[in-house]
Amino acid sequence: MGLVGIDFSGDCVRMLQMRYKNGVWSVNAAAARTCDLQDDLQDLPRLTEWIRGAMSAAGFTAKRCVVVLPREHIKVQSVRLPQMAESDTRQAVRWEASQRFGIDPDAMEVDYLATGAQLQGQDVRQELLLIASESERILPLLRAIAESGLRPIAAETSFTAVARALSLRLRREADQDTVRAVVEMGRTGTTIMVLRGDQIAFCKPLTFGGVQFDVAASEHLGIDLVAAREIRTARIASAASKNTTGPIDDAETDRAVYESIRPFIEQLTKEITLSLRYYGVTFRGHAPKFIILAGPEAQEPHLARMLEHSCKLPVKTDDENESLTNLLPQIHSLLNRMPGSIHAWAATIGACTRELPKRARSENSERAAA
Template sequence: MAIWDWTRRSWSPIGIEVGSSGVRMVQLSHDGTRLHAMGRRELPPACDGDLYSGDRQTALIDAIDSLRAQSVFRGRRAVVVLNDRQLLVQNLRVPRVSELSLPDLVERELAERLPYPIGQAEVRHVTVGEVRQGDRLYREVIVFAARSETLHHIVTLFDKAGLQVCAMDVEPAALIRSFLHEYRRDEDRASRTLMVHIGTARTVVLVCGEGHPLLIKYLQIGGRQFDQAVAEHLDMELRAAASLRRHQGDRRASRRDPDVLRSVREATRPVVERLISELAMCCRYYSVTFRGSPLSRVLLGGGEADADLARLISQRLNLAADVAQPFRHIRAETPIEDAPAWDVAVGAALRERYASPKPAATQPAECRT
């Protein structure tokens, strides 16, 4: 006789990404195979980069109320994604042999980099592997730190919006989960992938292998910089430039105005070149730090991801490049046209679906830095 498991939930937590331009919410079936609800609302510009201050607090609560009223989100449980606006993310090297424990070593190194006392921080770390620097071995560690007061403020804000924050997620982890859900083959997961998520205000770059982060870096390059470049080049208002760029990007290739498209590409070329230069430096850092496992592909996600940019990055980095499709194995009633923009929110909704993976196998490298 079958026995009902009353403790098992039918739906995932609501994955929530609060970004520079708006908030995204996604809820999936518990096994991650079906889309249950999703929605996005615009938010006012962030003041001094703080996504949860000023007028944004009221606007965020109103946006969540609106999304929950118009969509069929189930329950109150939410996974909220933290990014570089709330986090300090650092790759650190600590001695392989020390009288101190690894957490103590990490905190000692981190204390010099935090803009506030270490006692006010919540700190987590991921051990990446061992690297050789000269004749000594070090442990490469990725550290995430957030001010406790900031986390409490975010939890309180979502509580006012009627949601219970069951977990705080970090953006790179959400991106890796989205990748694991999209790429199912063992060889894809084991290979080293350069993930590039281009948002409105900045880009997160990470290298992952076997579901484990090896390198994380945030770049101050995003859609806003592309819009500003077009506005200056064509002597337009910023809003008009953004509309022009989106309008051309949303059209099928056969319906694009070639003259306008040429002007947009010419205007954004310096920003694209700067982005590719930064990606090339990340690739070089990875190659001299972790030998024996070369990068196999680039996965481009975020609201600024498109096939044209992926092709250009592929040519310049000499790597295969794909545009992320986070809903590839998730059934939805209608096609989702801006799917790459949802990779972070989908990854947050998948938090309970994927257990924390084991660290990727790495070999000591001769580091030249």
């Protein structure tokens, strides 16, 4: 059996374990916490007990896990460094992260991703993504997970996990010519990416997400934040399922919510458009052919339409094989309740497929190319 993915990047804790057999990925076990994520992060002993209980009740069979960290615990920035040996690069990355993020180099966890993107002109520096966090923010969480009986082998960001989930069929060298833009939108932030095959070639984090939409709707409608969140959640769920019943049918409320958050959607689409233009003039290679919206907030009604109009590119909610969408009924069955949008599970799917079997990589790539 594969790894357990445990995701803290959304509005609650999600756990997933998948298996690969006869060319098909399927869900082996799933669990989701109904408690608000911030409550769990403030009470780690209670979180430990819930994970321990979920492992037993939901039938998880693995102990090794990959943790998707809370977005607010992570700092990300792109840098350009001279070509150098890996050991020298790691030293340079630690220094750069300390300087840029203002964190003591002895009190942080830091890693980097080499995008492989080639700059235009004669610039031969390497483009890297710095990923850092203060140790005191993530180590207690990892210890709490370990005390539940799981064994964390890696911790990562939501955007790297989402990129992996959307690239399970694009692992070959030849797939580097398949270029897509991905907008991963969460509660407290959004990440704009360009993927070449399964590799992140460009990444830009933004500091606003669903929380800002909730606040705007609350103020515009004159209701409390919890009620505004519930209305927006219903709208997102309805849009994701193409359901024509429920709160989304209240055209007056739907219009009022849209008017309240439209300035934020316009700002987001502008940022995405500018980022894709920047990628096109800064780096060599093909431009994205389409945009994929991912993440728990990505199905906000009207976002896809406005993004298509601004970027002049098709906007999708999954890959051409609907790899994520096809997993939703299985998660629903295992949870015995509606799990919400599949995009809320994208990072969890990516985490538990971090160690992709060689057989799966080969077979999935061949099938995608057929």
